[in-house]
Amino acid sequence: METSSAGGAPHRPDPAGGAPHRLDPAGGCPHADNARLLALGAVAPVELPGGVEGMAVLGHEALREFLQHPEVAKDVRHFAALQEGRIEPGWPLLTFATVRGMTTADGEDHRRLRSLVARVFTPRRVEALRPRVVELTDALLDDLAAAAEAGAGVADLRRHFALPLPMSVIGELLGVEAEFRDRLHKLSNAVTGTDIEPEAVLAANRELVGVLGEIAAAKTARPGDDLTSALIAARDEGGDRLGQEELIGTLVLLIVAGHETTLNLITNAVRALCGHRDQLALVRAGEASWSDVVEETLRWDAPVSYFPFRYPVRDLVVDGTVIPAGTPVLAGYSAAGRDRAAHGPDADRFDVTRPTRPDTVRHLSLGHGAHFCLGSPLARLEATIALERLFTRFPDLELAAEEADLPRLPSFVGNTVHVLPVRPAPNGRPERAPRAGDLSGRLERATRG
Template sequence: MGTPAADGTGRDPVTVNLMDPGLMADPFAGYGRLREEAPLVRGTFFGRGTPMWLATRYEDVKMVLGDHRFVNNPASVPGLDVENIRRRELGARGIPADLAEYVLESVLDADGADHIRLRRLVSRAFTARRVSELRPRVEQITEELLDRLAATAEDGVADLIEHFAYPLPITVICELVGIPEEDRPRWRAWGKALVTLENGGMGEALREMVAHIHELIDRRRAAPTGDLLTGLIRAHDEDGDRLSDTEMVTLVLTLVLAGHETTAHLIGNGTAALLAHPGQLALLRSDPALMPRAVHELMRWCGPVQATRMRYATEDLTVGGMPVRKGETVMAVLVGANHDPRAFDDPERLDITREPEAGRKETHVGFGYGLHYCLGAALARQEGEVAFEALLRRFPDLSLAVDPADLERQPMPGSWRLARLPVKL
């Protein structure tokens, strides 16, 4: 399966099935091999449909994410009717068209003026100042969760994913957006359904979430507060051109899901990595001032987001010296870039002293790059810092309850996530 090689050799390029169990089980080695095969390789979901290009090298990933000639929405490609690969895959998984719009038309998929407009509506909630003001509340939530952690243990073993890594960020983002406490367990269940590879569950969860957000909007419109949802309603009601009904629902959906899923698995992956590297753990315990750099390194070394949304070329161009034609699809593989020896010395080694000092620009691309750089990156980093500091302080004898190789991962392409994290307190 393939087309003539883009490098002009006449050979078929490598074509990888992104759903390959081996690749999902060890994406670091798998994408590492692909990275050294060629600047771009071909990839498909489930081995079907038109292949996309996969960019796996550091400089190429930054180019794809930072170059305005790549767009997130295929409808933004001028003069061509480009297939939306995500729409096709959602349809294949049984998601009806009316629900697919809430997934495909988010701020993450918008380009140009629409992207700027939507991002500005929520960006004030994620400024460095606002995030700093949230820290005492993040610390309070963290301590309360750790107070209860021992009570969840069975035979001295607790699941850190279920009882700490998820509850912390979902509580923070729900308070910020305006999701009532009694509704948050439903969002946790919906989040689980959205990452299942089984048909049916995702569509039902989406329908319930959309209905719930509409209900919340009605309730908040009748009783405004100071949360983000109230601000979005005000923007909609005072100037409908700034925010449509669908966009408001989609923003809430995107913010809540993106605002806790990624951070939960940063905490889970990071804790597992530290416990599996006693030298790095001891270094961090002895020098807590390393925490910001440690979070950056954990995001590089075992970050939960391993590939970005697809980008579409708006004109003929080259990536890594290989031609990409107008309308072709490119996916930036963050795990390949973050382990690229061209950018990082000994990239397979976990080194919590690796990142620049506080205030310097991060070198990894775990939070993306360019115009679509993660809106909540500062909040995610802060939650990671607070979570790791409190966890290590409260439980000085914390250890893995299983061998690191036996930790169960959720099979999700483009994502690195633990199903559970059993630890001895």
């Protein structure tokens, strides 16, 4: 794989065979299309919503190099079509491109914006959250059980478990009261969806900025011991640490990235384990860990499928294909995760023993380079605890619908299903494993006397 500036370099014929691949705004399972495109090359021209021309980097090695290429920018000033006025105001991907925060900043600007929040997400700080994450997880498992009881044994795991866990954690870190969280999820869903009408995008954006503005104003009046108050203090120091628009942009980013992604990861891991009971058995037998399940799910069914955007600042040759300067390029994480050239001929197989094998190539599903996922320690902690406690409390949990019938999230950015009906305790079988709290309580009583 080579990436270089173009200057007379080879231009391989369009790998999609003439017409760019149209990314379906309604989403759908990406893996069949990804395999077809990957067979043609590591880079594919794609048609974005509204007929906008873009490219996607799909091959693992090409993507790894592209993500750290010094002549690839994230700042929207390099997005040629936008600067030339060819993008409509309600374009569904506009929030990704224009949100004022670290994901759309380069160099010194990026370091400034990232460093303001980075200390909250270090592995040590995140590890200190473990007891609270366990507590929230166990309370949500009670809710899941109650929802199943009310629903003739079936409950939507996404709604009752996979969504409220990361939303509660990021909400508590930011000091966002519980009453705002449902509304924020709906708005975040709207601004990250790719199948949404222009008026709805504009309205959702306005409302999101409005709600976060209200939250910031309340925190300015009554600061707390939370990340929002710390960001406000940085803004109010004056100088160039953080502008008002950057404050709101950073809150948008943290709310959206802090829950939509982990929600998809937990959902996809539960689907994968229910569809591969032999892999679940390996974890139970101690031959793989819950953390291995998390890593293999990230690779095999990346929660972020196609991430917008990066722009080459000059024509760039990536694995033999020219990507013209100013092109909006998607990072094809779901494709890279199954690239056989990197992960071997069995890349399509969900195998929880893979992450610890010595020849395993690390997935890119949390990004790579300067923009590597800031929340990765938190995402890993939440997902590992969620899976371990879910399958300990409900060892026989199963899907209550055919995998193929599950409605997909209407987005090619997020990769998952929209609802996940499960039977936590099939056939009314009692929950086998007592919860740790119950167990320690009983042990304590037993030893007392």
